[in-house]
Amino acid sequence: METGIVDLSRLQFALTALYHFLFVPLTLGMTFMLVIMEAVYVMTGRPIWREITRFWSKLFGINFAIGVATGLTMEFQFGTNWSYFSHYVGDIFGAPLAIEGLMAFFLEATMVGVMFFGWDRLSKVAHLIVTFLVALGSNLSALWILVANGWMQNPVGAEFNPESMRMEVTDFVAVLFNPIAQAKFVHTVSAGYVIASAFVLGVSCLYLLRGRHVAIASRSMTVAAAFGLAASLSVVVLGDESGYALTDNQKMKLAAIEAAWHTEPAPAGITLFGVPDFENRTTRYAVEIPWMLGLIATRSFDGQVAGMSELVLKAEERIASGVQAYDAVERLKLAPQDTQARAQFEQHKRDLGYGLLLKRTLDDPRKATPQQITAAAWDTVPSVPLMFWSFRLMAFIGFAMIALFATAFVLCSLRRHTRARWFWKLAVLALPLPWLAAELGWIVAEMGRQPWAIDGVLPTFLAPSSLSRAQLWVTLFGFTALYGGLAVIEVRLMVAAIRGGPHRHEPDTPPPGRIPATPLTA
Template sequence: MTMVPSDLVVELSRWQFAATALYHFLFVPLTLGLSFILVTMETVYVVTGRQIYKDMVMFWGKLFAINFALGVATGLTMEFEFGTNWSTYSYYMGDIFGAPLAIEGLMAFFMESTFVGMMLLGWHRLTKVQHLTVTWLVALGSNLSALWILVANGFMQDPRGGTFNPFTQRMEMTNFMQLIMNPDAQAKFVHTSLAGYVTAAMFVIGISAWYLARKRHVELARRSLRMASLFGVISVIGVITLGDALGFIDGGHQPTKLAAMEGLWHTEKGPASFNLIAFPNQEAQKNDFAIKIPVLLSILVKHDLTSGVTGINQLEQEAVARIKNGIPALTALESIQNQLSKNPALANPAKRANDPALQQALTQFDAHKKDLGYAFLLKYYAPNVSKATPAQIELAAKKSIPEVWIIFWAFRIMVALGFLMLFFLIWATLLSLRGKEMTSPIFLKLAPWMIPAGFLACEMGWVTAEMGRQPWTVYEQLPTWISASTHSVGYMVFSLIGFVTLYSIFIAVEMYLMFKFARKGPDEHGSTGGGGSLAGVPAFARPIQNLNHD
């Protein structure tokens, strides 16, 4: 950790990873959700034997395949970026971060990729039950991929199951089950998966409504809309519920993220008010404007009416104390490394017990190691932390707070879109169950425009989670300013432009293919009726009860 990148290289590295992650995360939610919608449709096909459900699986399967292929292309790059652009992080975290990534690749990604081909091309080579099994495996593989990625991310948010080795200067895994069962990882996995289900439901409803408005493929569109509406309304309730649980967890383990999400500068005693709308001013440490809802913040964050919520000012003062406590840990770590460089034999644990100076440094390190990360923050301002001034410590404490206005508004956009989709999906479900979806032109016109809502909500959720963790790559352990590789500015600018250009092309290809195949519609097998008819009777004129008895 002796060589550190320049500030500009760190910022360019962050922008590049953010760009690739945001692009990639446009594909992930649809893959997660559409795979289980396909499972639902094909299960009904196998049980009923009706051709229409097979047509539905084959049509939506085409759109799934387009999205899956481009999702893989954008996702592979991100894993390489850890090694190329974040080498210190990779060295520091490799023992822990590498395990779930390896499992994701071997157990989930390869399973998913292998069976996608069988799902798309195996209709005439597999029995109904065999093909349904393959579709289930694709869906499980997709969601298991998300699980292992979020297990790795969970350690970055709330480090559990690992400890820092002062001799290797790396995190080492101590408890694999703690890594897997990390509350942040588990809550975030369910929340992220359900968000993907909602995104896919909005996607299917939007395209189905587009067909219904034009009286094309009516039977397929009505059945797809009904399934997606029911699937989506259940999922969006889960998203909101798990989002509340995740906020409760973050409130306990990442108070700086919570304070930024709520634009809370000063500690409020219970019951605390919720800032519905605010204009955070980080320099002045206040909100220039705010509309508050009394009592609500305590209910949302603490689930009671009496608890207060810690504000940013108090968190900064706590950071000052932790920085001061971390200074002896860092000086001890530097002493250990100096002694190792002079006597490499001390790398052998049996040799360490006979070195009093090393034992003294280890004792000092163990007594203060929980705040070592805060001393790393200070090192940005004071290369020799033992001689840091109070002003430098104060600057480091301020650096421990993330960019408030970004997190504040990203969180509110996510929540607002979540409730908007809840009301829309309830509306869609009621219309579909009553057979009134084609009698509401407002719904049919609005539904296609609602498709981006799920994607945008997912993006804002990612921004809230990852920006809220700053200034850390591993929360309270490893600051971002240390984590990046020591590339040149020219290299970073070139690679950033290259990735943004390439991924923009991927997005353009995705949209072109999606529009092309969505406009074309499903292949005709008699049951779908190119003009929306079935056995001579227009499907849009048939009462919904007829569909119930199929």
């Protein structure tokens, strides 16, 4: 596979994925905020809370529609742009995606329609249940998508079958309860809750700045402050849990995030600031907090955090073992009953993916020299500067969100939020920050997995379809134009809805029944 084709395929998928994730987290968070607002309406019976719920559900609906439209293309890309990936691991990767569509998305999509058109046809409690089912469906969708993505990060419950030349499921329960997938799910949905809270808070503060819809904006701000504070604290706590999961399952990613070039005596310090230098394999101008990384990553004083140099040495060993697995597979192709080849494969099958790393430069990995094995081992190190700075900017925004929502919560608790003009301006300015943090989080997650499409199993350069550069450039420009147009539509619809603001809703249609007779007049 040509390097340019691999890079273009990765670029196209990255653009569509990052664009799609602009809408997903807002959907995740808005659903539960609507449940909270409508629950207040059901408990108090005050019409203003019905009005609040209907206003924010209108903005949710716009975002939901665009999110669905952008998500469909990603599903098809696995077949069009990543066909060998789909062939090689489709038995495992396809199952969570299919379950997501059948169990979660259909539930969410059906209940969304009932939620929008059932206000005057359902009782208060029944409509609240429908809104809750929308929230449940959206979060279940995220669960199954992240089970699939978590398996890419930590491929458990599956093995390579030399007879079918594919990865096959051996333990679906292990796939479902993959520690990486579970950590990613709770961290990702919490980030979505933060984004939705920042959105509601920012729009509410914009109304307060302009002196419009004050009663609705002040109440919405109170909900956003409480929900956002809980969510932002959860993001940090659950992000720490995600980091702990990396210690056992993705050591190279953790080392790259921390620019840990060498294994330090336990407990290792965490680098707050520095300039990673890949050529000299050091971090210049490093400012460290002693012990902190060891305590966070290992939950102990004596656990070590492996450095990249030592992990590269282990990768060399696994590549050499992977060559033996590759040799056994080639022999089994010619003689499936070869017991010696079968025994050799069973001994080295765990490292087959590492042997495939050599196919970037060699048609036959069995001909690799020690120098080529070393070079391939260093290819397992992701872009350290990108990982280092993306993670720190993401973490900085996370702590800034805690400060923002804590301030909002205090102001609302003291009933001073309707007079804090300085805070209103701050909340509006901070509106895009959680989106930036979420995108940075995905960059850390996906770039940190490189050079793997499936960590330790399938190198990325082997995963794409056999497409031409011309085809990829045409579709890349096509998606850019399409998504650019959708972005304009999304922004214009959102701005129009926000400018229009909440208003009293009368029943759109008369209740079901016979049309009353109209008396005749002379």
